[in-house]
Amino acid sequence: MGECQRVVIIGWDGAGNFVRQAQTPTLDNIAARGVIGYEAQTVMPTISAQCWGSLLHGVSPEKHGLTNDIAARESFAADSPYPSLFRVIREREPNAKLAAFSSWHPINAGIIEDGLDVHKETAEAEALADEEAARLPETTTAGIQRITRKDKKIALAAASYIRANPDFRLLFVQFDLPDAAGHQEGYDTGHQWRSIESTDEHTGIIEDALEAEGLLENSLLILVSDHGGGGEHPNDHGSGHPMDRSIFWCCAGPGIAAGNRLDERITITDTAAVAARALGLPMPEAWDARVPEGLFWSSIQAIDKLILQAGVNRFVENRKLAANVFMLVRAYNYGRQGRRQPVQ
Template structure:
């Protein structure tokens, strides 16, 4: 296998999308003048950092690598995953290779690159990060260096993507690309080095509060620019490139084999020995078991007219959220099981709920990226003082719990269901119910009949005036606790759901 380059440098520029076209980037213009460019490389959905960097570095879509912002902050990437990072593939083929990663966002070094590879890792900001890299390059002949520059994404969130502040940050990142390249050149290493520039995603223009966001599938979010120069990169324009094709491109440049578990391929035309229109392999089949839903759904409100939810949140758009809804933190609209779903990260929603205050139930599709003790998911609060509620949360590593508190009873009742770790990453249909007349709470997962518990005390839930639905991080969760997952089709009912209702819901979703 031909080795085109002795070393590769990947400059990852967070949140820069295709905004290089709108702001001066004199260094990138000069360095990549005779190289390859893809003006519209398609990134992963959802267009969120960990998902996108995970795919760029692991050569697979995000369902396969399973990385999210939450997961990458909590645990190292499994060293024995069938989807190795490009760092691991190099290490397994070249035990002595010098590998380095300089990141403004520590999650990449902690949670995306495997921790047992002897990669030289630095987490720092701005000039301090660049100086650390210059020192390293001055003293080492490396095989791969990855950079993560966060400042464009930071400014994009704060001022909108494409705002003057965001564009200035892209220009600043360009100057860092120039400084690092100059150091490589000074060492006489530029000749056989392949340089790559690539963002993970773009972002939206300033909204009414002057802020930007990403996670969706608009062109400004999902397309990024890709630049390659040196080390075999042809002078050409690339078409049909996914950002996850970056990992195979790096291995091809270094003359190393590409794992057959990856569903990515070297971008056609990037190298003289890679033809255009190379098919992208399917990779290893995903092992996550997804519920088998019906192919076509009727209108929820029509087919389930007998259930009459007091509140139904299909998450079609942020604008479609009910009036009076409060939003905090980072929330993302992403592709769900049958429509759109809401990813919560550190965000939360408080939605006013028209409930009378007697019986109450909820249903929701939920997908947990991981489990954490006291992790909030969803709660229905039935009184202003927060005294009556029904909620689900995770407890420990492997249990989902339905908790119920009645207004005049101090004790909180819990009903736990063991949830094996393999259920993380897949969709679950959860339902909680409280029947005022009998004083019975019920909990159901995946359309099973309710497990039930008799509760003592006053048999009403609230005052019928101040009910609200809380999704994501709430005031019952501990400090720093988050809901690392996704919700879709959330409903609240002003009645107790029965096993017959559950059968109706099953017939609607699953058939």
């Protein structure tokens, strides 16, 4: 049985872990209800198609084979041994409502498989936002302003979808503004921090829609970046430099061990496993993705039960049993950090 009724994954393209320098009340509020890490690792090379491909397909770029050029011109193979999270859900739940909203065309065109009955919307670069989205603060360049409006349009469209389809199972949203600002103005700069703040506002539109429909309580929210930038070049990414490879990863919702620290390094690839676990779906054997230790309460409670049965809090006389318990101690201690209440 799954931990929640739906999963919402919101990607902040190019934000890396630079969110720490920006004012992000939406992200902060979600993190306060769940967990956040600022040293999660993305894949190599640190390029969008490779990174988003690994997030959605649960494997390394060497396996899924995606690049920006390939994703822009080809549909992902429907019979690939490395199915996307969307395909995993569709094969188990033929009637599930699935949706993807993206500011970057290749995600819907070439990273998510065709033929899965996924509701897809991509904002065109030249498209003007509606009256609400047009009332935006001035930005540094016309190009950045267009991306800002495009992202706002995506946020409003996703919110509209939520209101019309409250029984959806998976919603994926990608915002492009932080990466656009990084390329034009430099990564981890004041200009990019402001773009991250705008992206936080756009994320808030989606969270507000979930709350207004009474869906937050039964929804798992994952906020994540695909890569950073500025490592080997101030306006680019792609290298293994920590500025390019380190990303933030945040998760909140039913079953999440809120308050725990993500001491274990999570990877962008693991996002697929976390989402599948939350929805109660088995992970494909071909996936590299795995669920981090102690992320879900149920795994911590299982460890608690075993340890209490073993009598670790008093004295373990059976040496064989003690050896087995020792193997659980690290995971147990990890899960206990930041615990808000003891297991009954």
